[in-house]
Amino acid sequence: MALAVTSTSSSSPAPSTSFFSRLGSSSDAKALQIGSFRFPERPNLSSVIVNLTQRCSSVRPLNAQPQRNDSIVPLAATIVAPEVEKGEEDFLQIAKDLENASPLEIMDKALEKFGNDIAIAFSGAEDVALIEYAHLTGRPYRVFSLDTGRLNPExxxxxxxxxxxxxxxxxxxxxxxxxxxxxxxxxxxFSFYEDGHQECCRVRKVRPLRRALKGLRAWITGQRKDQSPGTRSEVPVVQVDPVFEGLDGGIGSLVKWNPVANVNGLDIWNFLRTMDVPVNSLHSQGYVSIGCEPCTRPVLPGQHEREGRWWWEDAKAKECGLHKGNLKQEDTAQFDGNGATPSNSTATVADIFDSQNVVSLSRAGIENLAKLENRKESWLVVLYAPWCRFCQAMEESYVDLAEKLAGSGVKVAKFRADGEQKEYAKSELELGSFPTILLFPKHSSRPIKYPSEKRDVDSLMAFVNALQ
Known part of the structure; x- marks a missing residue:
């Protein structure tokens, strides 16, 4: 995914900033072309919007960055942004304060608060309204989109x-x-027609999104309460993201803004027509919610818009994983307080942490590892459940860490500790919640539990290095 850096100041054009230092691990990813533009005159805007634009026109333009290199660290990490300390803001209170605010006001607040560290997620559907609202604020903004490789030509x-x-x-x-x-x-x-869309979406959408969000402190989505009664009916205008991690790493490090949460679909379309913005031509063919071509179809009159997405599956769980935090407990195998299913449950979901650099330990394997007093190598082991959203959120970091530690004398492994293995893991391996990370040092008979909720590569690497 790549993130568009755009300057919308009404003053002279300013250079824009690339958001990522590389576009994932695909070898044929092209270098980002950076551009800037002037805020065009909109003769029919109200005086309120004109005043808002004039007030914002003095925003400092983004500084151009050096040509991208092979570093895995997003360029966004090098940009000076407004300081928003983790836990400093009460976003529940902000959500209450903005509950009755207009989408334009919410968008302006989001861009003002997070500056260069926030971006609009654009799917190619009616959430082009988000770009129009950002444009109207007069503030610099960024836009990114996921190209799954299976989108419609339109x-x-x-x-x-x-x-x-x-x-x-x-x-x-x-x-x-x-x-x-x-x-x-x-x-x-087309395996998703037989065993569900989650695995395909995880590879084509969730993991690329996770890589992108790790270079941000906040993101902006087009979620609306009326889009999916089963999963989005309680979406707030702003929230701490319950699934993904941001630039600082750890739970609570990413804020999610939903400026049109309280707007119904009809009003969104009235806005798009009034502002005369481009729309996807698929909408005129009966498509309302638009995703990948094999998984999206037109809806009939009277059908809900999400019925055109993954139409062969249960209507209560029509999320690809990008907004999995919307799923209620009863819809996610009855998660407990740790985002986990009951101990006797073994949900049939695709496994995670799949990498040639991550050793999969059986019960016998981890028992033998725990018994060794003089190990030839240190072992880092994650106790996980593949359906746990917090385990899923750290998957990319853990796999990257395993790649970095390959050949270093530290083995990286995983042990699935849910279901019938959970009681053993709780009594013998200090499992408290998922994920639990343990380091088995070379010359120690007892494992050392990773104490932090920060699960980014640098934090995990610092933990390993400190105990070698």
């Missing part, structure tokens, strides 16, 4: 029309080519 043409209309460059994050190749080779092109 969606790609729509992306191009939006870029030209607003004078921006959308950045795209692509899925890992090796992961896609492995999925297709082992399960075929």
């Amino acid at each position: 969606t790609y043409r729509f992306f191009d029309a939006v870029e030209k209309h607003y004078g921006i460059h959308i950045e795209y994050m692509f899925p890992d080519s090796v992961e896609v190749q492995a999925l297709v080779r082992t399960k075929g092109l």
Whole structure:
């Protein structure tokens, strides 16, 4: 995924900033082309919006960054942004204060508060309204989108029309080519029709999104309460993201803004027509909610818009994983307080932490490891459950860490500790909640439990290095 950095100041054009230092691990990802544009005159805007634009026109333009290199650290990490300390803000209170605010006011507040560290997630559907609201604030903003490789041709043409209309460059994050190749080779092109869409979405959408969000402190989505009664009926205008991690790492490090949460679909379309912005031509063919081509179809009159997405599955769980935090407890195998299913449950979901650098330990394997007093190598082991959203959130970091530690004398492993293994893990391995991370040092008979909720690569590496 790539994230568009755009400057919307009404003063002279300013250079924009690339958001990522590389576009995932795909070898054919192209270098980002950066551009800027002038805020065009809109003769029909109300005086309130004009005043708001004038007030924001003095925003400092983004500084151009050096040409990208092979570093895995997002360039966003090098940008000076407004200091928003983790836990400093009461976003529940902010959500209450903005509950009756207009989308324009919410958007302005989000861009003002997070500056360079916030971005709009653009799917190629009616959430082009988000870009229009950001444009109207007069503030600099960023736009990114996920290119799964399976979008409709109309969606790609729509992306191009939006870029030209607003004078921006959308950045795209692509899925890992090796992961896609492995999925297709082992399960075929359309396995999701038989075993559910979650695995395909995890490879093509969730993991690329996770890589992107690790370079941000906040993101902006087009979620609305009326989009999916089963999963989005209680979406607030702002929240601490319950699933993904941000730039600082750990739970609570990313804020999620939903400026149109309280707006119904009809009003969104009235707004788009009034402002005369580009729309996806698929909408005129009966498509309302638009995703990948194999998983999206038109809806009939009277059908809900989400019925066109993954139509072969249960209507209560129509989320791809990007907004999995919306799923209520009864819809997620009755999660307990740790985001976990009951101890006797073994949910049939795709496994995680799949990497040649991560050793999968059996019960006998981890028992033998725990008994060794003089190990030849240290072992880092995550106790996990594949359905746990916090385990899923740290998957990318853990796999990256395993790659970094390959050949270093530290083995990286995983042990699935849910279901019938949970009692053993709780009594013998200090499992409190998922995920629990243990280091088995070379010359110690007892494992050392990782004490922090920060699960980014640097924090985990510091833990390992401190005990070697």
